[in-house]
Amino acid sequence: MKRMIKVLLILAATVAAVAALAITAGATELKTGIGIVEASGGLRLRSQASTSSDILSTAHNGDNVVVIRQVGDWYLVNYNLKIGYMHSDYITFKERENIELGYGSVDPYLANIRSGPSTSSGLVDQAGSGAKVFIFGFNCGWYKVKYNGQIGYIRSDLVTLLEKPYCNSGSSSSGSSYSSATGYDDSYSSGSSSSSSTSLGTQIANYGMSFVGYPYVYGGTSPSGFDCSGFVQYIYRQFGYSINRTATAQLANGYYVSYDSLIPGDLVFFGSGSSASHVGMYIGGGEFVHAANSRSGVKISSLSESWYAARYIGARRIVG
Known part of the structure; x- marks a missing residue:
């Protein structure tokens, strides 16, 4: 009996560990690209890859998201610091993009900043845990950053974003005219968004x-x-x-x-x-x-x- 209880406890601990890894995976894995919302009325960010799941936020036409990975017909994305799913039909995906994502915080004890988006590129600098880098571009899984007055690249899985992209208009969770077939909200006007100052x-x-x-x-x-x-x-x-x-x-x-x-x-x-x-x-x-x-x-x-x-x-x- 005691042995059975011990086995059950080990199984429970294993399941909990796997669940924890699943929850944090979106924040720590290498990102795949930048997405641009192409929906004149706005696009829902959902908690799961389903139109019946909870709505976390609504992106405006032209807003940018950081694409973590594709899941069937959906993208797992970071939109204004919220992790969720957006339908891929209304996202233009780019592996390379000049975009101001704002400041990010370095996660590991020490991270390399390189001259190009590759581990074979030369070392420009190193940033310690908690260091702030300013992100102004994305290139095949790497963020283009400015740190200590120098320009370089850092792997996107080593940085936690601290700000919403400066070009984004913001988010909203309201609106009543929503099509569950497309995941797209036509109650928003595409002319309502405006770019934030980058001063x-x-x-x-x-x-x-x-x-x-x-x-x-x-x-x-x-x-x-x-x-x-x-x-x-x-x-x-x-x-x-x-x-x-x-x-x-x-x-x-x-x-x-x-x-x-x-x-x-x-x-x-x-x-x-x-x-x-x-x-x-x-x-x-x-x-x-x-x-x-x-x-x-x-x-x-x-x-x-x-x-x-x-x-x-x-x-x-x-x-x-």
């Missing part, structure tokens, strides 16, 4: 937004826990900018910009007089990302919210 300020703001949900820790300056000024200091440090530690001291960094002239990446301050008790990073559309408090962690808020509107004291531009 450095926008890149910095997008990177800041990738930390939404991270914890707040008083005095914290790293992803294990941020306070408000530690958060913006950390984000700017990843782009090579050194700014002061506290919110009030950061009022001396960069230069003043008016409320009407805010652009993504600007620091927005709240407090009284010349003293700042809180700081965040403007992301556009009247919103900012910030390490709010121990209850909310890093979140996005509106400048028009009563607490912030009553305490807004100014903004500073660090880049541009």
Whole structure:
């Protein structure tokens, strides 16, 4: 009896291990290409390769996806940092594409960056675990990246994407007119999408937004826990900018910009007089990302919210 129980436990552990590998495979395997959505009304991202499975998001016409692999009539893709399935009939597949995918984080202890998309190409640099590389192209399973001021290629299975592609319009899960036969939603207009700015300020703001949900820790300056000024200091440090530690001291960094002239990446301050008790990073559309408090962690808020509107004291531009 004891032997039978032991065998059953081993089998259960094996099944669990295989399941775990299946779940993470999409994130760690070599990617096969870039897909361009060709559906004037939008295209559903689904949890499984079936029109009856859950809808995770909706891509707009012209949006880009990173294709992990083909599964029958479907592609397993990464769309705006969500892994799911899209019907291949509405995807134009490309093995090579110039595309700004934004920043990615290196996964292994040490990864080689090479002069070409091949393990036989010369070594340009090496990046350690957690290092940020800027991805601006794809070539037969390799990302074309900029790292430490140099251009090179890194295998796509060694990098985790941190941002949605700058050219993507965003995503939506709403819409009522959907054809289950095609997996295609005709309730969206192809003329509604617009390209995002690729300015450095926008890149910095997008990177800041990738930390939404991270914890707040008083005095914290790293992803294990941020306070408000530690958060913006950390984000700017990843782009090579050194700014002061506290919110009030950061009022001396960069230069003043008016409320009407805010652009993504600007620091927005709240407090009284010349003293700042809180700081965040403007992301556009009247919103900012910030390490709010121990209850909310890093979140996005509106400048028009009563607490912030009553305490807004100014903004500073660090880049541009």
